[in-house]
Structure formats: structure tokens, C-alpha cells
Amino acid sequence: MTSLTDRYVAATLRGIPEKQRADVDRELRSSIADALEDHVANGEDRAGAEVAVLEELGDPTRLASGMTGRPLYLVGPELFPAYRYVLFLLLAIVVPIVGIVEAAVEIGSGAGIGSALLEGIGGALSVGVHLAFWVTLAFVIVERLDPATWRREDLKDLKVLMAPWKVENLPELPTSGAVTVGETVGEIVTAGISIGGLLYLRGWSWVTDASGQPIPLFDPALWNFWFPVVIALLGLQVAFHVVKLVVGRWTIGLAVVNAVLLAAFAILFAALALTGSLINPAFAAATWPGLDDGDGIAMVAVAVTSILVSGWEAISGFRRARQRPSTEMEFAS
């Protein structure tokens, strides 16, 4: 036997379980010899015929996977929807929470805004990479389990995800009360950006004083009490959005909680604006004298806008809680 065939057989056997190797080895060599004999009988020279026969057989990795039934993919089409669902859901919930918590802990330990932001982003990235890796690994293993076993008895949780599709699984139309992963991600990201923005503006400003030091937009005194409260409220909103996603749809109870959170936020912001304690007096002096006046046009606009936006959000929560699809109520009764 020449070395090309030896190498081909060896490459194929690498993908074959130990106990079948001897048999596959013998049969494959015999098949190659048969084909080779045929080619040579047709007048080809032996070396050229060997190349032709082996190339006809193709990639030994594929040949071996065909013999063993081992897939040539990580996660196949049957498991892929469940994989994507689990991965995105976990990423959407865990990554923002870890990022915010890590940044908050860094702030709590007295670090600067810059390092808190870095800590938050770094934490979010690292937990995201871990999640993606471990979830993928889990599905890759499940993909390689014997289908006859796991589909019937084992892995009950996965069986739920793999259950036959029913019309109840249809997503609600966008106008209905159902909560989607996409909107939840959007809401959490928005809250995260708000928190990050507040923290960032504590130490950074586009206006600087004579010595080049930044003049923060917001009154630094707010960091003694009110801004931590604002950040806590935003954190509660993140938690609320996650709970809402888990519940799966707007309910009157959720709408009430949502309204309370938004009202607290709006009232706090409006009060700070209208009492003239929101904007840093030094910032106003350097840019637009009167900007920080509680009865000035700017602060009234801030107060009105925050009340209107929060009010609208609160009302739409109640509207979506009412918009249960009619079928849902029929089944409920």
C-alpha cells in the first residue's frame, strides 16, 4: 500500500471510535484497492489513479463523520432556535446588570468615574464572553448526545424548549400587552446609559475654568444625596424591566409599579429643577447666566418635559396592561 492511501486511511480513522477502527481500516483499504484496480484496468497509471480515487472519496473528515453520524456543525437546526433564545435572553438580562453593579461597586469604593465606567464595561464584556461560551458549550454537548435518550427522558428543561410548536407560542402583535426581549433590552440599555451618563458628567465637562479644570453641568452638591437616589431609582427600573420580561406581559400591578417609579423620578427631577438646585451655579455663570434659576425658562422646560415624558410612559403602561388579546380572556374564564 502506498503512502497516500496510508495517509488517507489514517486521516479517516482519526474520526472513528476506537472499537470500529480495525473494521473501517480494512474495508476502506479494500474499497480503495478495488477502485484503484478498476482505474488501472482502464489504462491509467497507478499514481494518477490513486490521486483520482482518493479525491473522489473526498475529505476524510466528512467521510468519517458520515460513518459515525457525528455532526459537522456545533449546533444543528433542531436545537438552534432554543440555543439562540437562551443565549440572547441570558445576555440581555445578565450583562447590563453585571455592568451596572460592577460600576456601582467601584463608585461605592470611592473610585473615579472613569475607572468605574471601565470596570462596568470590562465586567459586562467578560460576563458576556463567559455566558456565550458556556451556553454554546452546553448546547454543543447536547447536540452530541444520543437523540434517542435526551429527547425522551433526560434534560427535562430542554424538553420544554424542544416541545412541539403550538399556536400559543406565537408572539403577540407589537400593540398588545406582551413584553418582548427586544424592548426590554432597549429599556435596560437606556437606563444603563442614563446612569453611566450621570456618573460620567460628575467628573467631565465640555466647559472648563481658567485653570483647565472641568466645570460639571450638574451641581456637585447633588452627589451627597439626590443623585445616588436618582441612580437607585434607575436601578429599580432595570429590575422592574427584568421582572416585566419574566412575567411576560403588562399587568395592572406592573403598570402601577411602573407609574410609581416614573412619578418618583419625574417629581424628583422637576423639584430639583424648579428649586434651582439641579445645575451647577459655576456652570451657569460660565455659559448662560440664569440657566440655573428655578423660575427661569430652562429649568421650567426641564421640569415640564420630565413630567410629560414620565406621565406618557406611565399611561402607556396602563394602556398595554388593558390590551390583552381577547382570546387570552376567553381561555382564562
Add this chain to the structure above:
Amino acid sequence: MVDEELLGTHRQELRRGTVVLACLLALRAPEYGYALLKRLGAAGIPSDANTIYPLLRRLEERGLLTSEWNTDDTRPRKFYRTSPAGSALADQLMSDMTDLTASLHALNGGAVE
């Protein structure tokens, strides 16, 4: 004129569904891999070696084929034969195939044959 590439793709799809049946029918008379390949080709069912060899192993694993090494020839060869279970499956599939062909002829607007 039908696009060659398109024709090739769909022909392959069509044959993929029948290659198991072809093997089960042909192997009612025992045969080794390369000879089966030649026989299928001569019968008008050309198949690739890298389709047939793995398929034989999988069919054997499922009990539809049995195998036996024959060392009498110039070189040792693994002969496959359709098992009783494989033969029963072949009968069922063959009757399905006949029905399918008749249905396609009917859809084509003409009588069978």
C-alpha cells in the same frame, strides 16, 4: 432549456431520497461496497463512493443490513446483505415509490404510463 446547475441540485435532492431504497433492494443479493457502487451505476442510479460507504455502515448499525467478511477472494471484502427488517422496509418503500410515481403522472395531467 433548463439551467444545468439548477437541474443538478434538484436531481441530487431527488436521488438522495431513493438511495437507501436502492441499496436495500440491490443488497438482497450480497455485495461488497465497490461492486454495489458499480451495480447501482449500471442500473442507472449513479452514486458517490463517499455517500454509499457511510450509508452502508449506518444501515448496518440500524439492523437493516447484515455484513460478513469474505477472505476467499484476492483481497478481503466486506459483503453486505439486506436483513429481513431491511427487506420489509424496502417492500414498503417500494410500494410508496410506485404510488408516488403514479401520483406524479396524474398531476402531470396524463394517465399512468
